[in-house]
Amino acid sequence: MDNLLSFLGVNNKLSSVDELLQRIGSRPDGNIWMIIVVNIDDIESVVLDLQDTIVIFSECNTGTISGESGARDLINQISKALEEYLLLWQLESWDSNEWKIFDALRSRLDKENKGGLLVISEQANSLMIHNAPNFVSWLGARIYYLQKGAEILSDEECDRRLAALQEWTGKTNDEVIALAENRQLPTDPEYGEWLILLNRGDLLERQK
Amino acid sequence: MSDKNNWQKICAEIQERSLGNTYLEVKNATSLWAEILKCLTTASDEKVLKAKQDEIRKLLKKGASSQINKKGYSEIMGGGKNFNRTQDIPHFKMHNGCWFDFAITIDETGKSAQIIGFDFEIRFPQKEGETKVPFLRIDLNLPDHNNDVRNLRFHLHPSNDDIMIHSPPMSPLEILHMFLYGINIPDKPRAS
Numbered sequence: 258m259d260n261l262l263s264f265l266g267v268n269n270k271l272s273s274v275d276e277l278l279q280r281i282g283s284r285p286d287g288n289i290w291m292i293i294v295v296n297i298d299d300i301e302s303v304v305l306d307l308q309d310t311i312v313i314f315s316e317c318n319t320g321t322i323s324g325e326s327g328a329r330d331l332i333n334q335i336s337k338a339l340e341e342y343l344l345l346w347q348l349e350s351w352d353s354n355e356w357k358i359f360d361a362l363r364s365r366l367d368k369e370n371k372g373g374l375l376v377i378s379e380q381a382n383s384l385m386i387h388n389a390p391n392f393v394s395w396l397g398a399r400i401y402y403l404q405k406g407a408e409i410l411s412d413e414e415c416d417r418r419l420a421a422l423q424e425w426t427g428k429t430n431d432e433v434i435a436l437a438e439n440r441q442l443p444t445d446p447e448y449g450e451w452l453i454l455l456n457r458g459d460l461l462e463r464q465k
Numbered sequence: 466m467s468d469k470n471n472w473q474k475i476c477a478e479i480q481e482r483s484l485g486n487t488y489l490e491v492k493n494a495t496s497l498w499a500e501i502l503k504c505l506t507t508a509s510d511e512k513v514l515k516a517k518q519d520e521i522r523k524l525l526k527k528g529a530s531s532q533i534n535k536k537g538y539s540e541i542m543g544g545g546k547n548f549n550r551t552q553d554i555p556h557f558k559m560h561n562g563c564w565f566d567f568a569i570t571i572d573e574t575g576k577s578a579q580i581i582g583f584d585f586e587i588r589f590p591q592k593e594g595e596t597k598v599p600f601l602r603i604d605l606n607l608p609d610h611n612n613d614v615r616n617l618r619f620h621l622h623p624s625n626d627d628i629m630i631h632s633p634p635m636s637p638l639e640i641l642h643m644f645l646y647g648i649n650i651p652d653k654p655r656a657s
Contacts, residue, residue, distance in 0.1 A: 313496070
């Protein structure tokens, strides 16, 4: 199995949410399924974000289906679903047997639509890899591990914004804090941003 | 009423009309971020935008508002702050020689999310002999900004930081589309 995974290149393939969305947007037409492996504590928030964003990239009706009632129920829900692209989640309670059932019924995932995405934990991913080999083979290399927070501004980027503010005004951080403490801060919103970047957002309240 | 007072009244009417007709309500900040990501990715695929998909991801960020220090205020940033219009600060480059950046503030404290501020600036290729970078900036200042009192909260700067005129009722996505597809840079400038 490990050789198969290595061959498919699914080990440690990181993807941020924005990269995943771009992949969904540029996928070829047809019944394409992908997996995103997420920390179990983050699954709900990731699914919520994906519900709001996948539709923009899939460019079709998108539905969310829970697997909490087992593999057969999930497959039945997929068969009845009217949406063209599906987001599957809550597969964490599945044991080996549920994944074997899912694997046996995998042909019912092909509705001549646009496929979908499974959001699963590392543990569920491991059970899937060992008990649903045909589905995994069908996925090919499309198993990704979520790289969380790549779309959020980094500390380095915050420092760059501070440097730009300093260059723009010719003032130092200390001078801006002194102006704010003396309620002499100019009203330009950039000064507000400056204080927040310095973790001195408390001084903004004093300006009123 | 003096002409100046009359102009101030006109300004109030223009601002009300312009803001009232601009799509500022969004589902949430994440949806708007994804719409922008899609728009930029498509422009890259269409060879309008020079940035590749991974470069777009590096330039487009979201997070808590850097201007309002309260829970529920978000920001979407495309490129870095660039007050002096220098090329060494991260920005989006286009194949026609233009380059731009933007920032958007979203209020997610209410039932529906509202865009409450933004700045979009596009810079045009410099012509021979031009010492300053020509640009167009469209700003929606945050509520209670000085310009709100002057009824110029929503304005544009036509290549001059000191000159402000009312903006047409364009949403951030519409402005982004205009930057990408709506500005034609002619090979030969029109004869004056």
